[in-house]
Amino acid sequence: MKNLKELITSTRTFRRFRQDVPVETETLLELIELARLGGSARNAQPLKYAVCNKPSINERIFPHLGWAGYLTDWSGPAEGERPTAYIICLLDTTISTEAECDLGIATQNILLGATTKGLGGCRIGSISNKLHSALNLPPHLKILLVIALGRPDETVLLEKSEKGGGIKYWRDKDEVHHVPKRSLEEIRLPL
Numbered sequence: 001m002k003n004l005k006e007l008i009t010s011t012r013t014f015r016r017f018r019q020d021v022p023v024e025t026e027t028l029l030e031l032i033e034l035a036r037l038g039g040s041a042r043n044a045q046p047l048k049y050a051v052c053n054k055p056s057i058n059e060r061i062f063p064h065l066g067w068a069g070y071l072t073d074w075s076g077p078a079e080g081e082r083p084t085a086y087i088i089c090l091l092d093t094t095i096s097t098e099a100e101c102d103l104g105i106a107t108q109n110i111l112l113g114a115t116t117k118g119l120g121g122c123r124i125g126s127i128s129n130k131l132h133s134a135l136n137l138p139p140h141l142k143i144l145l146v147i148a149l150g151r152p153d154e155t156v157l158l159e160k161s162e163k164g165g166g167i168k169y170w171r172d173k174d175e176v177h178h179v180p181k182r183s184l185e186e187i188r189l190p191l
């Protein structure tokens, strides 16, 4: 069992997966159960989740997602390294008009849970507005975020960004993905 910092540190964004390793429906339900347990403004709980691990539906979702905007020479995971499951995070607009804080809490719970199960994923906010109709979703449900999931098949390293320096993630010649994080000194405001 990892301690909390190790768990958070290893819960990185992964964008390349073992497409031959499925994610079971039961696992997806366990992950949205973790989302269900998270905090919610006014305890309104306006988030709903559509889970998918069927290759035929995955194929309908994938073309509507935007991957890694900073990696301009990479258009996203190739066939063979694509996510094997998705959790589509939906806002029930009959309950609330926004849920950005709830969404952060819920998706972090999901991704932390995924790490404990040997899985990993990527939150995707860059979503074509055609995804809603591609999935025949009811009009009162608004897509907020898609979490792509699977067994990660890439190495991701955190590194310290220099003060005022670059925050763009990048890939080296060995295909290792580097993620600069601002230092504690830079994010702390001493009072």
Ligand SMILES: Cc1cc2nc3c(=O)[nH]c(=O)nc-3n(C[C@H](O)[C@H](O)[C@H](O)COP(=O)(O)O)c2cc1C
Pocket (backbone or CB within 6 Å): 011, 012, 013, 014, 015, 066, 067, 068, 069, 122, 123, 124, 125, 126, 127, 156, 169, 179
């Ligand atoms: C709200 C949100 C939206 C994101 N949208 C995308 C996206 O559309 N496409 C993508 O490839 N990554 C997306 N990401 C992943 C970020 O690029 C990633 O979190 C960032 O590079 C830091 O890496 P880390 O998650 O490993 O710390 C998103 C992350 C968040 C929190």
